[in-house]
Amino acid sequence: MVADATKKTASSDRIKRICCCQFLGALIFAIGLTVGLLMGIFVYHGQKKESQSFSLDRQISQCHTRNPIINSDYESSVFAPLTTREMVKAAFSLLNQSIITSFDPATDLTQNFIICMYLHPPEKVKVLNYLDNGGPRVGRYAKVYVQRGAASPPDVMEYKVGPLGSDTPTVTALTQEGEIHFNARSYDLVELTHYDKLVEKDMDILAPLMAESFDGAVYPRDLYIFYFNGPPGVKAEERETRFVIAFWGFDDKNDMDLFHFLPLSGTIHCPGTDSSQWYTYSFYYLNQGPYRNASDLMEGYSRGSMKKVKLFKGFRETIKSRIFPTRDERKPLRNFAHQPGSRSYQPDGPRYTVAGTKVRWMDWEFQIGAGQMRGASLFDVRFKGERIVYELSSSEIVVTYANDGSAQNGIIYTDSTYGLLGGDFPTLILSDVDCPHYATVLNTSYWSSTTQTPGELQSICIFEADGQEPLWRHNAFSFAGGLRNRYLIVRVPTVVGNYDYVYEFRFQLDGKLFTTVSATGYIQAAFWDADNPHVGSDKTKTPFGYRISDYAMGPIHDHTFGFKVDVDIINSSNTFKLINWKAGSILEALSTQVNIQEVPPYFVYNQTRFIKWETLQREKGLKLNYDDQKFWTIVNEKEKNKWGVERGFQIVPLQTAAQTLTEAHPAMKALSFTKYHCAVTKRKEEEQHLTLLHDINRISDPKGHLDLMLDKEGIVNEDLVTWLTVGFLHVPSSEDVPMTTKVQTGFLLKPFNFFDRTASFDMPEYFESRNHENVDHEPAPETCYEEKYKKFCKYC
Ligand SMILES: *[C@@H]1O[C@H](CO)[C@@H](O)[C@H](O)[C@H]1NC(C)=O
Ligand SMILES: *[C@@H]1O[C@H](CO)[C@@H](O)[C@H](O)[C@H]1NC(C)=O
Ligand SMILES: *[C@@H]1O[C@H](CO)[C@@H](O)[C@H](O)[C@H]1NC(C)=O
Ligand SMILES: *[C@@H]1O[C@H](CO)[C@@H](O)[C@H](O)[C@H]1NC(C)=O
Ligand SMILES: *[C@@H]1O[C@H](CO)[C@@H](O)[C@H](O)[C@H]1NC(C)=O
Ligand SMILES: [Cu+2]
Numbered sequence: 001m002v003a004d005a006t007k008k009t010a011s012s013d014r015i016k017r018i019c020c021c022q023f024l025g026a027l028i029f030a031i032g033l034t035v036g037l038l039m040g041i042f043v044y045h046g047q048k049k050e051s052q053s054f055s056l057d058r059q060i061s062q063c064h065t066r067n068p069i070i071n072s073d074y075e076s077s078v079f080a081p082l083t084t085r086e087m088v089k090a091a092f093s094l095l096n097q098s099i100i101t102s103f104d105p106a107t108d109l110t111q112n113f114i115i116c117m118y119l120h121p122p123e124k125v126k127v128l129n130y131l132d133n134g135g136p137r138v139g140r141y142a143k144v145y146v147q148r149g150a151a152s153p154p155d156v157m158e159y160k161v162g163p164l165g166s167d168t169p170t171v172t173a174l175t176q177e178g179e180i181h182f183n184a185r186s187y188d189l190v191e192l193t194h195y196d197k198l199v200e201k202d203m204d205i206l207a208p209l210m211a212e213s214f215d216g217a218v219y220p221r222d223l224y225i226f227y228f229n230g231p232p233g234v235k236a237e238e239r240e241t242r243f244v245i246a247f248w249g250f251d252d253k254n255d256m257d258l259f260h261f262l263p264l265s266g267t268i269h270c271p272g273t274d275s276s277q278w279y280t281y282s283f284y285y286l287n288q289g290p291y292r293n294a295s296d297l298m299e300g301y302s303r304g305s306m307k308k309v310k311l312f313k314g315f316r317e318t319i320k321s322r323i324f325p326t327r328d329e330r331k332p333l334r335n336f337a338h339q340p341g342s343r344s345y346q347p348d349g350p351r352y353t354v355a356g357t358k359v360r361w362m363d364w365e366f367q368i369g370a371g372q373m374r375g376a377s378l379f380d381v382r383f384k385g386e387r388i389v390y391e392l393s394s395s396e397i398v399v400t401y402a403n404d405g406s407a408q409n410g411i412i413y414t415d416s417t418y419g420l421l422g423g424d425f426p427t428l429i430l431s432d433v434d435c436p437h438y439a440t441v442l443n444t445s446y447w448s449s450t451t452q453t454p455g456e457l458q459s460i461c462i463f464e465a466d467g468q469e470p471l472w473r474h475n476a477f478s479f480a481g482g483l484r485n486r487y488l489i490v491r492v493p494t495v496v497g498n499y500d501y502v503y504e505f506r507f508q509l510d511g512k513l514f515t516t517v518s519a520t521g522y523i524q525a526a527f528w529d530a531d532n533p534h535v536g537s538d539k540t541k542t543p544f545g546y547r548i549s550d551y552a553m554g555p556i557h558d559h560t561f562g563f564k565v566d567v568d569i570i571n572s573s574n575t576f577k578l579i580n581w582k583a584g585s586i587l588e589a590l591s592t593q594v595n596i597q598e599v600p601p602y603f604v605y606n607q608t609r610f611i612k613w614e615t616l617q618r619e620k621g622l623k624l625n626y627d628d629q630k631f632w633t634i635v636n637e638k639e640k641n642k643w644g645v646e647r648g649f650q651i652v653p654l655q656t657a658a659q660t661l662t663e664a665h666p667a668m669k670a671l672s673f674t675k676y677h678c679a680v681t682k683r684k685e686e687e688q689h690l691t692l693l694h695d696i697n698r699i700s701d702p703k704g705h706l707d708l709m710l711d712k713e714g715i716v717n718e719d720l721v722t723w724l725t726v727g728f729l730h731v732p733s734s735e736d737v738p739m740t741t742k743v744q745t746g747f748l749l750k751p752f753n754f755f756d757r758t759a760s761f762d763m764p765e766y767f768e769s770r771n772h773e774n775v776d777h778e779p780a781p782e783t784c785y786e787e788k789y790k791k792f793c794k795y796c
Pocket of ligand 3: 072
């Protein structure tokens with residue numbers, strides 16, 4: 001907690017001509033003092049563990065701090081997420097129009113109710129006119145999805161409601177009645193209660209099978225039914241839901257065990273709103289089936305003609321210790337693990353400000369947006385007063401599984417359907433885990449389809465981080481210098497069922513902007529059956545993954561993250577240029593610029609690498625290829641740096657996988673964005689996202705996907721959007737149990753001839769010339785201690 005007692009003497013002013021001996025002496029003295037102090041503290045602290053404070057506390061004061069939040073006004077921003085107040089207002093407008101008839105909790109499929117809502121993207125032309133030319137303020141609108149079970153035929157509708165600042169917002173339908181088939185709707189809890197009722201009867205019939213096979217388990221005491229196994233059909237009008245039996249998670253029934261799925265499954269035929277017409281069929285036990293109904297399966301099981309599985313007795317008692325992610329108390333603490341770990345602090349308060357969702361830090365300026373379905377975004381990102389990005393939004397996450405199991409094969413999820421931020425899955429910043437305790441936390445709102453009320457989440461944290469590494473350094477004969485890397489982070493942890501995704505935007509002092517997303521949480525596992533005829537002879541793997549526990553295997557899948565990146569270099573008239581990294585003969589190289597027949601004599605080798613410059617003329621999807629490497633840049637052809645070069649930014653994907661499924665896969669049309677790493681389109685208001693929310697439930701005929709946007713329009717000196725796709729392949733291994741620890745991917749936007757020289761050389765830095773003519777230091781922290789931090793530590 002005591003921060004750097006040695007730096008008392010340093011100051012932010014340039015210190016010139018310090019005598020070498022004096023300086024060294026002071027340094028040695030300071031080091032000596034620190035070591036002495038630390039030893040003293042260690043001895044003292046070690047001896048008197050109970051004592052929480054030690055004598056230094058009395059001499060030094062608490063670190064200065066300042067609330068970075070200037071105001072919490074979201075509603076005056078063009079981009080800020082909807083507030084709960086605005087959501088209620090939008091909902092009342094729908095009520096006034098009799099589109100919904102009440103705000104009663106959704107309980108019936110024949111009811112009209114609101115599925116979700118988020119800020120309707122404001123029209124860019126109007127926003128730019130407002131931001132740049134002092135044009136009229138742009139109103140805020142809600143985009144609202146309504147499930148209309150009461151309509152005939154029932155359907156899902158999209159509405160635009162606003163302006164929300166007005167007393168009487170207007171409601172505009174964005175879809176035609178019946179355009180989104182009712183059976184293509186997203187899953188909601190109303191439907192699941194009907195499922196439960198339907199399957200209950202089957203569970204009664206199958207009770208003896210389950211007790212014998214699953215360690216005496218009884219439904220619903222010990223078992224639940226998992227229904228979310230991918231889309232409910234290929235065509236919009238189809239709705240069939242595969243279900244699989246699984247154990248409840250831990251002590252109570254709030255947690256589903258997503259790890260121990262059991263080899264008992266069936267299908268619910270569930271189109272329309274009349275659940276009395278629904279039925280279950282296609283039952284499987286240990287992949288044996290299909291059985292028309294539960295009685296048929298039970299009969300086959302009792303007759304003894306089927307292969308059976310019996311989990312070992314007492315297995316259920318072991319589930320908690322297998323998957324509850326608590327510290328393993330049987331393991332000794334590691335050396336020094338009873339001590340607090342290293343930490344960062346803000347010696348003199350935050351260096352950023354937050355006004356509503358507008359953030360400023362070290363010449364960066366941007367606004368944060370967010371919506372419950374598509375997640376986090378940034379808008380109007382500027383560095384040193386110049387716009388770089390108009391919009392950088394998370395758009396979609398796709399997870400496609402492969403497995404050999406009756407219920408869990410061919411699972412495809414588009415997570416926007418479930419909601420990337422909020423919705424019925426809780427998201428809350430875990431202080432000191434997600435972000436340092438000094439981070440600023442912002443709320444976002446979501447509409448709960450279950451309660452028909454808005455909710456508020458602490459979902460975004462903002463802080464300056466100490467990279468504890470050099471951004472640059474050089475140790476030369478005449479000087480030693482460097483700059484400690486510090487950056488501003490906006491981090492948005494989210495939960496989608498079993499997985500947690502952490503989105504992060506990192507703003508650097510040199511003008512680089514990193515966007516990353518990492519995955520952690522539980523894998524969706526599957527039943528391990530050693531006697532499955534498709535299991536190899538060593539009994540450790542199937543064609544779809546490894547065995548990772550007594551009764552679990554980890555099905556392979558990918559995680560693909562799609563982003564909308566609307567780069568605006570200075571303004572929105574931009575061009576996408578490829579820098580083709582080539583290799584070949586000297587003549588080939590020179591011929592790219594001039595007409596030349598003979599190789600000049602000074603080239604020592606006939607072979608060289610060279611650049612082939614290329615302007616992307618038309619909309620196109622690009623894929624990374626190690627054998628044909630290219631730089632992707634976006635430039636403003638009218639804006640030149642001091643050297644006459646077009647100013648731009650480079651798009652650099654971090655380590656990423658590629659789509660391996662072919663066009664033959666039935667979902668590849670709807671998920672066409674996953675085929676590319678970077679697709680460039682001319683920006684259009686009607687092309688907001690990489691997918692439509694309901695397309696995953698009508699994959700045979702999706703209406704809004706990237707391939708439809710790529711219609712070869714000219715893109716030179718136009719307003720461009722780059723759709724970036726990154727991801728990873730996941731072969732679950734035993735280290736994914738109980739939790740997958742952070743796996744990360746993302747991309748970088750890097751200044752590329754944008755500045756005349758490196759942008760960070762306006763920052764105070766460490767610099768010492770050997771002759772002491774030039775000396776610089778960062779502002780030194782006052783010695784202070786952190787605001788007393790709540791003691792959670794139970795091992796101290
Ligand atoms: C309700 O709707 C009527 C028209 O149907 C309109 O005149 C009125 O302004 C609306 N009220 C609100 C609060 O939106
Ligand atoms: C199950 O299906 C069989 C035909 O396969 C039928 O004879 C039987 O009545 C069905 N049982 C129930 C409970 O529906
Ligand atoms: C943010 O949301 C939490 C609930 O998650 C609430 O307790 C808190 O008051 C909200 N903060 C603000 C500033 O609205
Ligand atoms: C962008 O700026 C350039 C000059 O820097 C100008 O020529 C061009 O017309 C501008 N385009 C737009 C769309 O504002
Ligand atoms: C160099 O390359 C040229 C053109 O490809 C070729 O004609 C020539 O033979 C090469 N010379 C050597 C030494 O390889
Ligand atoms: Cu995974």
